[in-house]
Amino acid sequence: MQFVLNGKPTTLSANPAARLIDVLREECLLTGVKEGCGEGECGACTVLIDGEPVCSCIIPAGQVEGTEVVTIEGLGGNHPLQHLFMNEVGAQCGICTPGMIMAAMKLGDAPTLDDIKTALAGNLCRCTGYSAIYRAVLKWKGMPEPDTAGEMSVME
Amino acid sequence: MRAAVSALDMRRATSLEEALKIIRDEKRMPVAGATDVYVAMNFGTLVPKQFLDIWALDELRTISSRGDTLVIGALTSYTSLIQSQLVADRVPMLVQASRLVGGVQIQNRGTLGGNIANGSPAADGVPVLAAVDAIVVLRSADAERRVSINEYYTGYRQTMMRADELIVAIEISPVEGKQWFRKVGTRAAQAISKVVMAAVRAPSPRIAFGSVAATVVRARETERVLSSGGSIEDAAETLGRELKPIDDVRSTAEYRRRVSVNLLRRFWADTE
Numbered sequence: 001m002q003f004v005l006n007g008k009p010t011t012l013s014a015n016p017a018a019r020l021i022d023v024l025r026e027e028c029l030l031t032g033v034k035e036g037c038g039e040g041e042c043g044a045c046t047v048l049i050d051g052e053p054v055c056s057c058i059i060p061a062g063q064v065e066g067t068e069v070v071t072i073e074g075l076g077g078n079h080p081l082q083h084l085f086m087n088e089v090g091a092q093c094g095i096c097t098p099g100m101i102m103a104a105m106k107l108g109d110a111p112t113l114d115d116i117k118t119a120l121a122g123n124l125c126r127c128t129g130y131s132a133i134y135r136a137v138l139k140w141k142g143m144p145e146p147d148t149a150g151e152m153s154v155m156e
Numbered sequence: 157m158r159a160a161v162s163a164l165d166m167r168r169a170t171s172l173e174e175a176l177k178i179i180r181d182e183k184r185m186p187v188a189g190a191t192d193v194y195v196a197m198n199f200g201t202l203v204p205k206q207f208l209d210i211w212a213l214d215e216l217r218t219i220s221s222r223g224d225t226l227v228i229g230a231l232t233s234y235t236s237l238i239q240s241q242l243v244a245d246r247v248p249m250l251v252q253a254s255r256l257v258g259g260v261q262i263q264n265r266g267t268l269g270g271n272i273a274n275g276s277p278a279a280d281g282v283p284v285l286a287a288v289d290a291i292v293v294l295r296s297a298d299a300e301r302r303v304s305i306n307e308y309y310t311g312y313r314q315t316m317m318r319a320d321e322l323i324v325a326i327e328i329s330p331v332e333g334k335q336w337f338r339k340v341g342t343r344a345a346q347a348i349s350k351v352v353m354a355a356v357r358a359p360s361p362r363i364a365f366g367s368v369a370a371t372v373v374r375a376r377e378t379e380r381v382l383s384s385g386g387s388i389e390d391a392a393e394t395l396g397r398e399l400k401p402i403d404d405v406r407s408t409a410e411y412r413r414r415v416s417v418n419l420l421r422r423f424w425a426d427t428e
Contacts, residue, residue, distance in 0.1 A: 017164035017207060019194065039195040040262055041346055052235070055261045058194035060187065062168055063211045103260065121345030122259015 003064045006030075006074030016062025021045045023061040024071060032072035032098045036124070043123030046099035047071045053103045055122075070105075072098035084136035092127035099123050104137050111141055166207040172295070172324065175210050180297040180320045184208040188231055189265030191258070192274040216269070216324055219243060226328040230269025230293075234281075235260070237268065247328055249337035249354055250284045256339045257281070259346055269323040272305070275313040275371075278406075280339060282372040283354040285326065286364035287335075293325040294318075302327070309371035333358030334427040338419055342406075350407040353419040357427035359383065363420070368401040368412050375399065378420065388424045392417045 002011050005028060014023045024030045024047065033056055036044030040055040047056045048070040049063075075082065081101050084090065091097040100123045107119050116137050125133060138145055167184065169175035178184060185204040187193050188211055196202035210216075216231040219240045226246045228237070234254035237243050244251050257263055257271075257280045271281040272292060285305045292303050294317055303316050305326075310316060317323065334357040341347030352366035360383040363375045378395040382388075401412035 015161050015164060015166070016168060016209065017166035018161045019198075022161070038198045040191055040258065043259060043261060046261055052264045053261050054264050055191075057198065058190055059265065060166060060190055060194065060207070060209060062166055062209055063190070065168070065212070106260065119260055122261045124346070 001062055001065045003066060004068040006070055012061075014061050016060055016065075018061045019057055020047070020059040020061045020064060020069075021056040024056060024069075030071045030073050034095050034098055036095060036099075041124070042096070042099075043103060043120075044096050044099040046102040046123065048102055048105060051106065053106050053119075053122075070102070072102060075101070075105075081136065081140045084140050085133070088132045088136040088139065090128060090133040090136040096123060096125040096127075100125065100133055104140075107137070107141065109141070110143060111137075112143075113138070113146055163205050164207070165205060166209050168209040168212060170212050172213050172215055172322070175208060175213060175322060176295060176297040176320075178208055179322065182206065182208075183319060186210050186273070186322055188267045188270040188273075189233065191262050191266040192270065192276070210322065221246075222327075224330050228268055228326045228328070230272075230323040230325055231267045232269075234263035234266050234268075238263065247284065247288060247331060247335065249287075249335040250281065252337045253280045253284045253339070253352075253354070256344065262346075268326055272308070272326070273315070273317065273323055275309060275315050277312070277369060277371050278348050278352070278367040279372065280349065280352060280366070283352045283364040283366040284337060285328075286372050286374055287354040287356055287362045288328050288331050289362070291327040292323055293327060294321045295324045296321045300324075305372075306374055312370040331356055333361075336423045336427055338422070340415055340419070348406060351401075351412050351415045351419065353416065353423065355423050355427075357423070363423070365399065365416060367406075368399050368416055373399075375420075382424075388421060391424070392420055395420050 024033045034044040036042035038057050040058040045055050045057040046053050049067050103120050103123050184206045187207045187209050216229040218229045220227050234257045237254040271279045290305045292308050294301050308316050336355045338353050339349050340351045341349045349367045355363040361379055366372045377398045378391050381391045381394045396417050399416055401409045403409050
């Protein structure tokens with residue numbers, strides 16, 4: 001299969017029925033892609049296909065033919081949102097972090113907290129309680145934090 | 157993944173014509189966004205190992221109107237449904253339902269045709285289609301046929317689709333009356349439903365439920381009570397008798413029955 005991976009034209013001879021996550025981790029050695037649940041529930045394996053966040057654990061590798069795939073490694077290691085996840089303590093154990101950051105990449109300008117919650121609704125974090133993650137994303141987008149503490153909690 | 161990758165065989169079709177020829181000649185399970193198929197495979201519960209990847213069939217991704225009928229290509233993703241003005245104008249509750257499917261990642265890959273083909277009684281989109289009497293368009297290499305979604309399921313995950321057919325489109329006639337949708341699950345995103353209700357308030361109300369039977373169902377007796385001028389109390393009592401939910405990992409039969417009746421009352425009050 002031929003596709004563009006983190007900006008580089010790539011040709012692989014993987015079984016098209018293999019899971020994309022396995023091809024990315026084991027053949028391309030992009031171990032920033034994490035496996036959490038293996039059933040599209042937790043979002044840890046999120047990568048971008050043509051700019052859209054997807055769960056690489058439930059995508060047949062053959063479906064990336066002709067597309068552009070970006071993993072956390074494709075951000076270059078010095079992305080402002082990566083620093084904000086560290087500075088705001090949006091990462092604790094770190095397993096959800098690459099997926100969270102990749103899911104956040106789809107956000108447009110000036111997102112509301114609701115927009116951020118919707119964009120990250122498919123990404124589970126069992127450490128942070130989400131507030132620090134939302135804070136990191138809001139700061140990245142130059143948006144003020146809502147005043148009330150309650151709004152920053154994940155519960156509606 | 158529980159299945160050995162080397163045992164898996166996936167062919168990729170790049171046109172509908174090619175796909176239909178392949179499944180005429182070979183027994184292969186069609187795979188679109190894989191959001192159900194690959195979950196089952198990761199779990200080791202899926203038996204087929206021969207797949208036909210139809211994701212590349214862009215001709216099945218259009219949303220259009222033909223006369224006054226809304227025609228949704230089978231490979232239309234939930235994200236595309238959410239973004240479609242035509243769908244928002246005609247069947248706003250399908251947009252509501254689509255927003256509650258998984259999270260963004262699943263909405264980007266999950267398709268309306270796949271939701272139908274997978275046959276889960278807990279499908280989020282199918283109760284909406286049942287409430288508006290949508291037509292499923294099935295095509296094989298040499299014929300096309302149309303089946304009402306309300307006749308499409310013959311049992312738990314059993315459908316009228318033959319192995320040599322693909323769902324190519326979903327057709328929806330104009331919907332008269334107020335549409336109402338509600339999904340009840342453990343949380344808004346990423347939860348499989350305990351009860352889903354989709355309904356249309358009109359002189360002859362149309363009421364569909366998911367997750368309360370082996371298939372998505374229409375509450376026909378309850379509809380009859382309401383269309384013949386019966387009170388909402390009579391209708392609620394009828395619904396309590398008519399639905400036969402089961403206990404499972406997500407909920408109990410009794411909870412589902414009570415919630416369904418409450419949803420019916422809420423629907424009736426909200427659409428007055």
